[in-house]
Amino acid sequence: MTPPSRGALPIPGHPVAGLAALALALAAVLGGCGQASSGPPTRGSARPPATAAQPPAIRLSPPPAGQAVAQAFGGPHVTITTAGVYLAWSLSPPASGARTELARINMASGRMEATRGLGAVSFDQAVAAGDSLWVATTSAAGETLLRLNPQTLAVTGRTRIGGGGNQGLAGPSLALAGGWLWVDAGDRLLRFSVPGGRLTAAVPLPGAATSTVAANSSGTMLVVGEANQNGTGALARRDPTTGALLHSSLPTLGIVAPAVGGVFDSGIWASEVTGNLGYVERFTAETLAPAPATRVEGTNDVTVQAGDGMAWVFPSGGGPGPSFCADPSSGRVLARVVLPQSDYILAVGPRQLFYAAPTPNGANDYVVTESLPTGCRIR
Amino acid sequence: VAGYDTGSTVTEVWSAAKSNYGTPLFWIRYFSPSPGLDVVNASASNANAECTAIWECNSSSPCLGPVMSDQGDLTTSADGQADAKTFCAAMKFVYDNVTPLLLPSNGQLYCWLDQECTTSLNSGYWDGWASYVNSYNGFVGGSYPAYACLYCSPCCTPHNCSSVCSGCDGDTCFAIWTPQYQKCGYNLNNTPPSDFATCSGCGVNNGVPTRVWQFAEKNVCGLSVNVDMDVGTPGFGTGDYCFYLAYEP
Numbered sequence: 001m002t003p004p005s006r007g008a009l010p011i012p013g014h015p016v017a018g019l020a021a022l023a024l025a026l027a028a029v030l031g032g033c034g035q036a037s038s039g040p041p042t043r044g045s046a047r048p049p050a051t052a053a054q055p056p057a058i059r060l061s062p063p064p065a066g067q068a069v070a071q072a073f074g075g076p077h078v079t080i081t082t083a084g085v086y087l088a089w090s091l092s093p094p095a096s097g098a099r100t101e102l103a104r105i106n107m108a109s110g111r112m113e114a115t116r117g118l119g120a121v122s123f124d125q126a127v128a129a130g131d132s133l134w135v136a137t138t139s140a141a142g143e144t145l146l147r148l149n150p151q152t153l154a155v156t157g158r159t160r161i162g163g164g165g166n167q168g169l170a171g172p173s174l175a176l177a178g179g180w181l182w183v184d185a186g187d188r189l190l191r192f193s194v195p196g197g198r199l200t201a202a203v204p205l206p207g208a209a210t211s212t213v214a215a216n217s218s219g220t221m222l223v224v225g226e227a228n229q230n231g232t233g234a235l236a237r238r239d240p241t242t243g244a245l246l247h248s249s250l251p252t253l254g255i256v257a258p259a260v261g262g263v264f265d266s267g268i269w270a271s272e273v274t275g276n277l278g279y280v281e282r283f284t285a286e287t288l289a290p291a292p293a294t295r296v297e298g299t300n301d302v303t304v305q306a307g308d309g310m311a312w313v314f315p316s317g318g319g320p321g322p323s324f325c326a327d328p329s330s331g332r333v334l335a336r337v338v339l340p341q342s343d344y345i346l347a348v349g350p351r352q353l354f355y356a357a358p359t360p361n362g363a364n365d366y367v368v369t370e371s372l373p374t375g376c377r378i379r
Numbered sequence: 380v381a382g383y384d385t386g387s388t389v390t391e392v393w394s395a396a397k398s399n400y401g402t403p404l405f406w407i408r409y410f411s412p413s414p415g416l417d418v419v420n421a422s423a424s425n426a427n428a429e430c431t432a433i434w435e436c437n438s439s440s441p442c443l444g445p446v447m448s449d450q451g452d453l454t455t456s457a458d459g460q461a462d463a464k465t466f467c468a469a470m471k472f473v474y475d476n477v478t479p480l481l482l483p484s485n486g487q488l489y490c491w492l493d494q495e496c497t498t499s500l501n502s503g504y505w506d507g508w509a510s511y512v513n514s515y516n517g518f519v520g521g522s523y524p525a526y527a528c529l530y531c532s533p534c535c536t537p538h539n540c541s542s543v544c545s546g547c548d549g550d551t552c553f554a555i556w557t558p559q560y561q562k563c564g565y566n567l568n569n570t571p572p573s574d575f576a577t578c579s580g581c582g583v584n585n586g587v588p589t590r591v592w593q594f595a596e597k598n599v600c601g602l603s604v605n606v607d608m609d610v611g612t613p614g615f616g617t618g619d620y621c622f623y624l625a626y627e628p
Contacts, residue, residue: 075603122564122601138564170563170601209427210561228562230534230581231496253496255532255558256599271598273494275532275558276386276448276607299386299416301605317597318387319603342391358395365603 076367080349081128083150089121116153124171130195138171147197157197161185169210169347177215177222178240184211190245203243215259225258233257235288262306266329269304269311278314280304282331294331296322307348318344325376335375380404380616381567388417388567389429393436395604401567405442405618411469412447422470423476427469427628430477434627445470448493455587459507479625482521487622489528496535501583528554533581540583554590556564563600570610590615
């Protein structure tokens with residue numbers, strides 16, 4: 001087996017330093033099942049779906065010792081799009097007013113080829129469509145949808161989404177479906193034209209206090225998670241062109257809307273926070289009924305994300321909990337992913353996995369890239 | 380009075396949490412049984428490491444509150460008593476093995492039972508659990524210091540105050556710690572205006588007040604550190620109802 005390539009992107013604390021960031025060729029992944037042989041590789045209340053055979057455990061190696069990084073607060077975000085790979089991070093602690101920067105990364109060289117200061121906002125999500133990069137941000141003043149040149153990151157449009165309609169969540173989510181850009185805004189689902197960025201519809205979500213939105217990769221299925229103020233909610237398939245309700249699930253119990261993490265033609269993966277704990281579950285696409293034996297429990301940071309045709313379940317902030325890649329259509333665990341302590345997965349893209357590795361003082365992060373382990377590839 | 384709780388360990392998260400979201404005046408951590416979670420009482424060395432981390436994070440307010448979780452079928456009084464017995468033994472283990480760890484000076488250690496929206500928990504379990512905790516007197520130097528309290532979402536249906544606190548009248552359940560409602564964009568230095576759920580506000584007048592509000596959870600609010608942020612409700616100093624460290628372990 002050829003060791004996958006691996007690199008670390010030092011997150012800079014100063015824009016100038018960011019331009020000099022380099023990808024480093026690092027040691028090979030420590031493959032094999034050494035940890036698995038001595039017990040479960042994950043801590044926490046992981047209850048992965050039952051499988052006929054124990055899936056392999058893939059252990060990722062820590063970032064290089066002594067790698068110098070500057071301050072980076074608030075956690076990095078990696079977004080993999082058809083237009084490129086983007087990295088967002090805070091330049092200051094959230095407690096002192098976050099200043100966020102966005103960069104486009106050349107994955108071959110590891111260089112930041114363009115950067116853009118976003119101001120005192122938190123980065124929520126980005127998608128590429130219609131020759132633009134669309135970025136949702138949240139600030140004290142509310143939520144904003146930015147349109148950027150995907151190469152230079154020059155801002156070409158700016159639309160106020162609302163005044164904190166989704167206050168119980170980190171910020172709005174974005175989805176491309178039916179040729180439109182859909183944005184959740186608490187009790188409304190907003191439809192924007194692509195490439196124009198014009199608000200063309202506001203679909204009410206009656207009774208919703210929080211909502212999330214996602215779509216499959218082909219944009220033919222639009223799924224919305226919503227919940228009332230008490231946390232009782234549902235998943236719903238909606239018409240990707242009009243936003244009209246097509247089918248709704250049985251009630252989900254949590255404290256906010258279920259987060260739709262992966263929409264596949266065969267099923268929908270979502271996470272739900274129930275308090276101190278949470279779970280991830282697969283739902284059938286047609287009926288939105290929970291698929292048997294796919295529920296995975298963890299602490300309230302357990303999450304799911306679609307990447308490279310698979311469902312990835314992991315604790316979003318490191319710490320205890322299940323971490324594995326799964327066949328999205330069956331829920332079968334393909335391999336458990338063992339990260340070094342406190343590291344956490346950021347994004348998964350074509351043949352690549354990105355994760356954050358806190359530096360020894362705990363205040364900064366590396367962004368580490370790995371080739372996807374072979375155990376997490378659908379052949 | 381704001382602090383953190385975490386399903387991870389204080390050792391792992393305190394530095395980043397303090398840098399990003401402010402200095403805590405208390406930590407709330409899991410104790411056994413809490414299956415599958417990192418518990419403070421995993422070993423004597425772990426208990427000391429956790430307490431050392433709490434001290435290093437803020438030696439001016441080194442407070443540790445206990446919580447336990449059992450997501451099984453919580454139906455009978457016997458189940459509740461068994462879990463409470465394990466819980467109290469875990470707290471005593473930590474108390475005995477971390478020399479500078481002391482009971483709160485007011486003699487009231489709030490001990491939390493984690494009830495999730497999806498947990499099937501009835502009054503029989505609660506009565507068994509609470510009666511054991513409230514009558515526990517195993518701490519040297521304390522006089523019935525454990526007070527049974529409940530983490531829950533009061534308005535979460537169907538497992539809300541009406542089902543779990545039907546027997547609560549203030550004598551057996553002393554406080555609610557709630558994650559409702561979430562308010563993102565705030566931190567320990569800038570806590571949100573009060574907007575928390577209460578049993579009475581959800582139609583159950585059982586006399587149990589909400590004392591702690593978990594206003595921002597890691598995944599809900601996109602925090603970069605595996606912590607949740609909590610604040611005492613007006614007039615309540617959460618740290619005063621926790622274990623505290625007299626000096627560095």
